[in-house]
Amino acid sequence: MTHWEVHAVKYADRNARTRADSFLFDDNHDAPHAMDYYIWVLRRGPEVIVVDTGYDKAEATTRNRPIRMEPAEALAPFGIKPEDVTTVIVTHLHYDHAGGLHLFPNAKLHMQAAEMAYATGPCMCHDTLRMPFTSDHVCEAVKRLYSGQVVFHDGDAQVADGVTVHCIGGHSRGLQCVRVLTDAGWLVLASDAAHYYENFMAQKPFPIVVDLQNMLDGFATLKRLASSPELIVPGHDPLVRQLFPVGIAPHITRLDQGPMKEIPH
Template identity: 75%
Template structure:
């Protein structure tokens, strides 16, 4: 079968952050450290798979974290409308990855069983662990489940030809990365298994974590799954936009052709 195209869609940013927000162990915690927010589109001919959904204006207002583009508007340069999306890989159920599920009513969700159990279980009695989740997004997932539109995985699984999910955990109990066959080789959408290149390359843990060992082991897994370290795509790093070419609109970058310059590792 043919290879997949991959597009990174930036829909939001948060610049009032420091390195203390990104790394548990760092010598310069007060230095600025901005964050980009992405979702990703996989495309092969008429086939389309959306990886994560971003979050909408209502969630942005509730959390005081504005978005630049509504997820639906962000997809329009690719010629995609909400009803066109029939498959969504949910890397995990945090608000910025699952906050737009309701915008894609025709989609079947692909999710790790461990993530659903985590987001609906006793761990959510702890405010610190509950903070990145929003109840309405979890309820939307449950509604989709009762409509027969959730596919659960327990570990590693093929979603379709050339698209494989791998359970990482760490940041969230059922966090999964997505390995995709492209013209550049096997590319890994790390999502929050590595927020930044520096997390995975320098083995620096991100502060929001449920299992630190799983997070650290996950860095090794990302390296093992990618054909080249430069094909590991972190979930929130603004550097992605400098390593990969812009396509169709300023907020969209094409990944599957490979980086346009060497990725610093």
């Protein structure tokens, strides 16, 4: 089986954060703690799979969360036009992961059935649980469902040879990670099952959580799925760009050859 290239594409960052925004029960809660925002690209010959879509400048303005580049601009170095992408894996429907769904009009969306049920169900009556979602993004996913462009998964599933998804939940009810066969072994894109290395390495939960047990159990699932802990790639950690080599543009990081350095403990 030919292995996949995997690329992390940074499109935004947020530095005005503290450790209280990243970890429950952290003793050093007021220390600065930056966050990066990524889209991921899987390539194997002519095949392309995009994992998550980021969000656009309209959403950035609405939430006062500026982005450095639009998703289409971020993907341009690959020669990828969003309208040509036919497969998008949606790890979950939070605004920063599904805010660009409308930019990929011809893609089939692979998501967990539990995520659609969560984002359109009674849990959204609660302001706190609804906060990371944007109704237009959820409605876009529903429109795609009615046009036959959604593939639902229930737990573990294969999207392509060497690419599988695994429902973890915790941060969002139907959050899924993506497992990819690479030259370095089985690499796991944790997405928000682990925002940072410290989440899964030190068993420290992220504060936005719908099911704390699922989040904690998910840290063990990530370790089970990856060939080694070094091949678990957190969803928002700036350390990813320090540990893995620069890719084909300064905002792109190449993941499939493994990290250049050990993860700091």
